[in-house]
């Protein structure tokens with residue numbers, strides 16, 4: 235649902251205030267502790283952040299894709315770990331249910347996902363199925379009124395806090411590719427389901443990824459999402475949407491870094507003047523601003539297209555590809571403009587440089603986006 239202009243502005247103003255007054259002062263501490271304080275998570279719940287994309291009848295705000303992207307551009311103005319805390323509830327975790335769930339499944343799970351009482355993760359990736367996601371080996375074998383799940387999922391965001399998982403598993407072991415895969419909503423407390431320790435990562439401390447292990451987990455057949463054998467398509471459509479959400483975060487982080495660079499360049503003096511006066515510094519600021527504007531326009535245009543009901547597989551891949559590469563360039567220039575101060579930890583610039591690296595990898599690497607863009611372009615004949 236698209237918000238009217240006033241309500242949208244109110245939401246964006248509220249988020250900007252929350253980010254600048256509440257989250258930014260905590261960035262260093264969250265990175266140091268590798269933990270977002272519970273009080274902050276509670277404030278995010280109260281603001282409705284866990285339910286941004288969930289239909290109103292289940293307690294969410296039901297934002298349009300464009301409004302969700304605008305909201306994520308605000309959230310990008312702080313450490314991306316904060317966004318990750320509710321990101322799977324808004325995006326890849328919940329959207330299988332929102333798009334393909336039955337009325338009963340939605341009524342059972344969405345209200346607590348929207349309120350943030352329950353965290354939901356997206357479990358597609360496996361040790362041998364990263365970019366080649368149709369190669370999932372986790373089995374879901376029908377046994378009476380259940381499917382029995384066995385296998386390991388890897389690098390699953392928010393798994394340590396999750397109450398629910400959207401899981402893609404092979405329900406037909408005879409079929410090797412995408413068509414043998416089905417999707418399920420799986421409750422964390424089922425016997426045989428365990429979660430590994432959070433991985434130590436390069437960046438985004440405070441956001442966690444873990445293995446999820448299924449050892450003869452009996453999942454009721456009524457928890458299957460969509461038809462048997464359609465799980466890969468569920469995952470791909472969820473990712474089409476997720477890639478726009480990630481693009482928007484990349485834009486927000488870039489805008490934050492550009493603002494930091496402008497402020498620093500105005501204050502830092504070398505050769506007797508502020509470095510903002512040097513055209514080689516200005517060139518870097520100009521390149522970053524141009525990059526960010528282009529990514530913002532591409533992301534919002536693609537989001538509007540999706541809101542109009544048009545397929546956006548190509549556009550979402552192009553936005554994710556461009557925006558994630560763009561924020562990498564912007565973060566690199568930020569380190570350069572800050573110089574030595576960018577390399578040491580105090581200003582947080584090196585932290586953002588590490589934080590943004592994952593954007594080129596998760597929800598489909600840049601190389602996978604290139605494959606999708608090329609295939610879709612050739613399908614469309616140009």
Ligand code: COS
Nearest residue numbers: 358359364365366367368412467470471547596597598602
């Ligand atoms: N929407 C709807 N259906 C889609 C789709 C999409 N975006 N993408 C693919 N499909 C369908 C195809 O139409 C095909 O259906 P049919 O067999 O009925 O024709 C089926 O899914 C298989 O598609 P395809 O043959 O393209 O599968 P591939 O194995 O070649 O894989 C890529 C396609 C590489 C694009 C896919 O595996 C991918 O996106 N990988 C990256 C996964 C990823 O993002 N991982 C991150 C994990 S989440 S953090």
